Amino acid sequence: QVQLVESGGGVVQPGRSLRLSCAASGFAFGDYVMHWVRQAPGKGLDWVAIISYDGSNKYYADSVKGRFTISRDNSKNTLYLQMNSLRTEDTAVYYCARDYIADYWGQGTLVTVSS
Amino acid sequence: DIVMTQTPLSLPVTLGQPASISCRSSQSLVHSDGNTYFSWLHQRPGQPPRLLIYKISNRLSGVPDRFSGSGAGTDFTLKISRVEAEDVGVYYCMQATQNPATFGRGTKVEIK
Numbered sequence: 001q002v003q004l005v006e007s008g009g010g011v012v013q014p015g016r017s018l019r020l021s022c023a024a025s026g027f028a029f030g031d032y033v034m035h036w037v038r039q040a041p042g043k044g045l046d047w048v049a050i051i052s053y054d055g056s057n058k059y060y061a062d063s064v065k066g067r068f069t070i071s072r073d074n075s076k077n078t079l080y081l082q083m084n085s086l087r088t089e090d091t092a093v094y095y096c097a098r099d100y101i102a103d104y105w106g107q108g109t110l111v112t113v114s115s
Numbered sequence: 116d117i118v119m120t121q122t123p124l125s126l127p128v129t130l131g132q133p134a135s136i137s138c139r140s141s142q143s144l145v146h147s148d149g150n151t152y153f154s155w156l157h158q159r160p161g162q163p164p165r166l167l168i169y170k171i172s173n174r175l176s177g178v179p180d181r182f183s184g185s186g187a188g189t190d191f192t193l194k195i196s197r198v199e200a201e202d203v204g205v206y207y208c209m210q211a212t213q214n215p216a217t218f219g220r221g222t223k224v225e226i227k
Contacts, residue, residue, distance in 0.1 A: 023179060035216065037164075042209065044205075044218060044219075044220050044221045045156075045158075045164060045207055045209075045218040045221075046219060047215055047216040050214065050216065058214075059198065059214040061215050062215075073144070074169065094133070097164075097165055100152050100211040101152060101154050101166065101169040101170065101211060102154065102156070102164075102166055102209065102211070103166045103169065104165065104166070105163040105164055105165070105166075107163055108158075108163055
């Protein structure tokens with residue numbers, strides 16, 4: 001069955017960096033585009049970034065452009081989100097989701113940016 | 116960016132009765148490939164979102180047939196034919212036709 005498992009979240013100070021991972025299994029990872037979506041505590045869903053099947057095309061929300069980098073390693077069936085220059089407003093649960101239609105989601109990993 | 120406007124934002128419902136949520140996009144969601152990448156998702160408290168409906172009206176495998184989606188262009192509707200207790204939570208519409216993908220603010224469904 002399709003599984004997406006995020007990891008790498010934690011508590012970090014403003015201005016620092018963190019890298020999230022999303023381990024995929026149960027499907028041909030390299031055949032799908034992948035999203036990162038986040039959700040601040042008590043708030044709605046906020047799209048972060050998308051990456052094409054082979055990693056050649058990437059698109060970011062304006063709020064993270066220049067600070068976050070989405071990437072993937074199809075040989076490891078893993079999606080990444082490198083987050084630099086973190087801000088308090090980046091505090092959220094970060095989810096990875098499969099395909100344009102976001103048909104499967106992971107359980108999420110919590111990132112807390114606080115001094 | 117495409118703005119997704121959901122109504123209502125709060126929906127008290129009676130068990131066994133129908134319910135309906137609307138979503139309007141600020142521009143057409145018809146992609147150049149002919150598809151309309153519009154989805155409905157459901158999120159229960161403490162859980163990740165779950166896709167219910169994709170490309171306007173297609174139910175994901177395992178989604179009960181009491182859920183149905185309709186619409187075209189810029190106006191879309193999610194209907195629940197008979198609400199069950201497990202249907203509480205927040206419903207989001209989402210478009211992935213144009214980057215950045217965008218979500219509606221969410222409709223909170225609760226039992227009266």
